[in-house]
Amino acid sequence: MFYHLLYPLRNVISGLNLFGYITFRSASAAILALLISFIVGPAIIRLLRQKQIGEEIRLDGPETHLKKSGTPTMGGLIILIAILVPTFCFARLDNIYVWLIILATIWMGLVGFLDDYLKVIKKMPKGLIGRYKLAGQITLGLIVGCILYFHPDFRGIRALSTLPFFKDYEIDFGILYIPLVVFIISATSNSVNLTDGLDGLAIGLVGISAIAWAGISYITGRVDFSDYLNIIYLPGAGELTVYSAALIGACLGFLWFNSHPAQVFMGDTGALALGSAVGTLAILLKKELLLPIIGGVFVAETLSVILQVTYFKRTGGKRLFKMAPLHHHFELKGWDESKVVTRFWIIGILLVLLTLSTFKVR
Secondary structure (H helix, E strand, C coil): CHHHHHHHHCCCCHHHHHHHCHHHHHHHHHHHHHHHHHHHHHHHHHHHHHCCCECCCCCCCCHHHHHHCCCECCCHHHHHHHHHHHHHHHCCCCCHHHHHHHHHHHHHHHHHHHHHHHHHHCCCCCCCCHHHHHHHHHHHHHHHHHHHHHCHHHCCCCCEEECCCCCCCEEECHHHHHHHHHHHHHHHHHHHHHHCCCCCHHHHHHHHHHHHHHHHHHHHCCHHHHHHHCCCCCCCHHHHHHHHHHHHHHHHHHHHHHCCCCCCCCHHHHHHHHHHHHHHHHHHCCCHHHHHHHCHHHHHHHHHHHHHHHHHHHCCCCCCCCCCCHHHHHHHCCCCHHHHHHHHHHHHHHHHHHHHHCCCCC
16 A cells, blocks of 8 residues: 555655565565554453453363463454555555465455354354365365466466476476365465464464565565576565565564463464465465475474374274374473474474575575
8 A cells, every 4th residue: 555655756755765665665564563463462362351252272182271271362363453454554456466365364364263253252162164164265275276377467377386406397287276276275274273272383383484485475576586596487476575574573473472371362263364374375476385394394283183083093092192283292292382382483494494495406
């Protein structure tokens, strides 16, 4: 919005020329997201407490978590406001990449909100029925996939994906790209949701990955940098840097309240929206095959659940892990909650560094 209102006046007020720089608008978006979190966060937490919108802790989980019962949930509202307001303020609103990432964030945010509403307010233990949640994820994937495949703005790159570690080589998925998009959005939104089981764990990992996506967005949207690194140049994709910066600020702001001991949980409202956003960023930037590296911890958490369930069924009740998802396994091994979170963050940072190294090791 500010770009469209103020940048045209740069010939009158020279300082407004700053709004033409993605770096300035990205930094501004990150700062505003952080400030919004600090301003609206306490108000939303108070409202959630007044309405007695608290988390119900599962009885089959670690006993140490029972004391968290009643902690306000649906704090994902803080995250959504902190992401969307700066994006609308500082991103170019005539950019298709911006609108697609906004769509993905709001869409799954609404699905998550409905799930939280049914669980916490309507007291329906399972919340939104699984097949309806999956229908929301699939529908979003189909919309994003079809736009990318059929929209003229993506002609020539519609089904391409960068292959890590190989120079000047991309994979063309053809029409199979649409179901790939559906799978990625569904998988990432669910994986972040599974990871959101310890104070600060999921929000910290998303913030770490957002730093990588901000850098990738910036170099992908610049013809000189993308040419130097031999990656796909995507005109206009640089605007995703503004969104990614807002995501970083929102994650830091929410972490202020979600760090141990948490004052608020994000709930499905935040987890599904953040997972969808991370997956959609990978899709829009044609870095789908880098997603398992950047989101390696999310992948490990999801695989631990799949392996646990499969092993349990195949062995007649035996367990592969003490408890799934993986973070609970380490808790039951005696690790303090903060230690699990910190070590998973360190792994997330190492995976981001590994991801960024793939741009030169080609």
